[in-house]
Amino acid sequence: MTGTGKYDAAAEGWSEEQYADSAAYLLHRAELVVNLGPKLEPGDTVLDLACGDAGLAEPLLQAGLRYAGVDLSGPMVEAALRRVGDRAEIYEGDLNDFTPPAPVQAATCFRAVYYARDRRAFFRHVASYTEKKLVFDLNPRQYRVAEVRADLAAAGLTHVELHPFFSPQQVALPGPLAAALQAAERSGPLARLALRFRFSYMVAASPTRQRG
Numbered sequence: 001m002t003g004t005g006k007y008d009a010a011a012e013g014w015s016e017e018q019y020a021d022s023a024a025y026l027l028h029r030a031e032l033v034v035n036l037g038p039k040l041e042p043g044d045t046v047l048d049l050a051c052g053d054a055g056l057a058e059p060l061l062q063a064g065l066r067y068a069g070v071d072l073s074g075p076m077v078e079a080a081l082r083r084v085g086d087r088a089e090i091y092e093g094d095l096n097d098f099t100p101p102a103p104v105q106a107a108t109c110f111r112a113v114y115y116a117r118d119r120r121a122f123f124r125h126v127a128s129y130t131e132k133k134l135v136f137d138l139n140p141r142q143y144r145v146a147e148v149r150a151d152l153a154a155a156g157l158t159h160v161e162l163h164p165f166f167s168p169q170q171v172a173l174p175g176p177l178a179a180a181l182q183a184a185e186r187s188g189p190l191a192r193l194a195l196r197f198r199f200s201y202m203v204a205a206s207p208t209r210q211r212g
């Protein structure tokens with residue numbers, strides 16, 4: 001599961017290729033990284049595990065956060081370095097055992113939790129260096145939410161917030177429609193119904209209930 005061949009080949013222009021409206025998509029993701037669960041403050045550091053070409057760096061840096069990324073693919077790391085220059089740290093490493101040089105306030109892991117060799121051990125490792133929260137995406141049609149919660153709790157990440165994430169990856173929506181979809185994320189039962197067929201949750205897991 002550690003081969004990165006398909007990612008090596010797709011590294012150049014990854015974010016722009018993967019997300020039809022990459023700026024809007026990654027901005028919405030970044031807003032939830034900041035606000036879901038314990039709020040991040042300017043100056044806090046986000047470590048983006050399996051960062052790809054670090055497309056998420058831009059909106060987080062714009063929000064006044066520090067950004068560090070780690071990815072197993074050498075070409076992804078090079079693409080990330082080209083994107084962020086000296087504004088962020090980028091490391092080549094495996095999310096299963098990478099440890100940042102200093103604790104971070106948040107760790108993120110998007111479209112890559114399945115690269116955890118042992119999910120419970122992965123959560124425990126991330127919790128060992130993360131002060132406020134781990135934020136990741138979760139497809140409820142692929143994973144049982146209760147099982148993921150149990151693994152988080154076993155790692156000491158007992159406070160979990162789930163938020164539906166309704167930005168489409170492959171379609172660029174006109175502004176009003178995108179805004180309506182984002183409003184629908186808060187529609188409770190309707191949002192949960194939609195998640196039976198499409199989209200994912202954004203999950204923020206933290207060791208304690210903290211006020212932002």
Ligand SMILES: C[S@@+](CC[C@H](N)C(=O)[O-])C[C@H]1O[C@@H](n2cnc3c(N)ncnc32)[C@H](O)[C@@H]1O
Nearest residue numbers: 007050051052071072073094095110111112115
């Ligand atoms: C689907 S892409 C997601 C990239 C980015 N997070 C995003 O959301 O656009 C998965 C990424 O995981 C990286 N990857 C795969 N296995 C990994 C591992 N064990 N440790 C760190 N990164 C890994 C790949 O190189 C690739 O960049």
